[in-house]
Amino acid sequence: MKKTVVVAVLSTAWVAGWPSGHVAAAEEGAENEDVFTAQLPEEGSEIAWGRAVAILDRPMNEVLPIVLDYANYVQFMPNFKKSQVLAQRGARAMVYMEVSVAKGALTLWGQLNLAERLQDDESRVVEARLMEGNIDAFNASWTLTPIDGGARTMVEFKLYVDPDMPLPSSIFSRENERAAGNTVRALRTRLFDGPRESS
Numbered sequence: 001m002k003k004t005v006v007v008a009v010l011s012t013a014w015v016a017g018w019p020s021g022h023v024a025a026a027e028e029g030a031e032n033e034d035v036f037t038a039q040l041p042e043e044g045s046e047i048a049w050g051r052a053v054a055i056l057d058r059p060m061n062e063v064l065p066i067v068l069d070y071a072n073y074v075q076f077m078p079n080f081k082k083s084q085v086l087a088q089r090g091a092r093a094m095v096y097m098e099v100s101v102a103k104g105a106l107t108l109w110g111q112l113n114l115a116e117r118l119q120d121d122e123s124r125v126v127e128a129r130l131m132e133g134n135i136d137a138f139n140a141s142w143t144l145t146p147i148d149g150g151a152r153t154m155v156e157f158k159l160y161v162d163p164d165m166p167l168p169s170s171i172f173s174r175e176n177e178r179a180a181g182n183t184v185r186a187l188r189t190r191l192f193d194g195p196r197e198s199s
Contacts, residue, residue, distance in 0.1 A: 037181040039173050042160055046169035049160045050176030052184040058191055060124065060146045060153045066190055067126055067142045070095045070114055076190035078182045081107065091116035091126065101163075108135050108163060122146050137162040157184050 034055070039048035056063055066076075070093050073083035082098040092115040099108045110133025117125045123145040130138035143156040159180045162172065 035181050035184050037177050039177050040158065045162070046173075047160070047162050048169075048173035048176060049158050050173070050178065050180035051156065051158045052177075052180035053154065053156045054184045054188065055147070056153045056155055056188055056191060057151075058153060059150050060144050063144055063153045063155065063187070063191060064124055066187065067144065068116075073097065076186050078179070078186050082109075086111070094131070095128075108138075108161075109133050110135060110138050112138065135161060136164040155184055155187065157187075159183065 036053045038051045040051050041048055068091055070088075071083055071085045073095075074080040077083070077099075079100045080097065081100050082096065084096045086094040086096055088094070093113075095112050095114055097110055097112060100106070101108060111131045112128045113131055114126060114128045117127055119125055123143055125144075126142045128138070128140040137160060139158075139160045141156075141158050143158075145154045145156075146152075147154050157180050159176050161176055161179070165172075
C-alpha cells in the first residue's frame with residue numbers, strides 16, 4: 001500500500017512538473033524553428049523514441065569534443081545533476097548520471113555505457129546504453145554529419161526512456177521527444193556560449 005501511494009505521488013509530481021501543452025508550445029515556439037523533433041516507434045514498446053535534428057554553424061571538429069566530454073554533460077545537459085566518468089578508454093566510457101525530473105521531485109539515475117560506433121560515411125555516432133539504474137530503459141545516440149563541405153554539422157539526437165511509472169505511454173513518448181529537442185538546443189547553447197558558470 002505504501003509503495004502504491006509513493007508511486008502515485010511521484011507520478012502526479014512527474015506530470016505536474018511538465019509544462020502544459022499550450023505553455024510548452026509557447027516556450028518552445030521560437031526555438032523550434034530550427035530544431036526538428038519527432039517520435040519514432042520502438043519495436044515491442046508502446047513508448048516512442050524522441051528524435052531531434054538541427055544544423056549547427058560549426059564544423060564537426062568543434063561539436064564532437066563536446067559530445068565526447070561525458071564528465072561535463074552536467075554543465076550543459078538539461079536537468080543533469082551528475083555526470084561522473086567511472087572508467088574510460090578513448091571514446092568508450094562507463095558513466096554514472098543523475099537527472100532531476102518533475103521539478104526535482106524525482107531523480108533518475110543510471111550507469112551508462114557510452115561508445116562511438118564506426119560508420120561507413122563521414123558521420124560519427126556516439127551511443128549510450130543503460131547498464132543499471134532506477135528506470136526500465138534508457139538509450140540515446142548522437143549522430144554528427146559534416147555538411148556544406150565540412151563548414152557546418154548536422155546533429156541528430158535520439159532518446160528512449162522508460163521510467164517504469166504507471167502513466168499512459170503517450171506521456172513518455174511526448175517527454176522523450178521534448179527532451180530530445182531540449183538536448184539539441186542545450187548542445188547548441190554550449191557550443192556558442194561556452195560552459196555554464198558553476199553556482
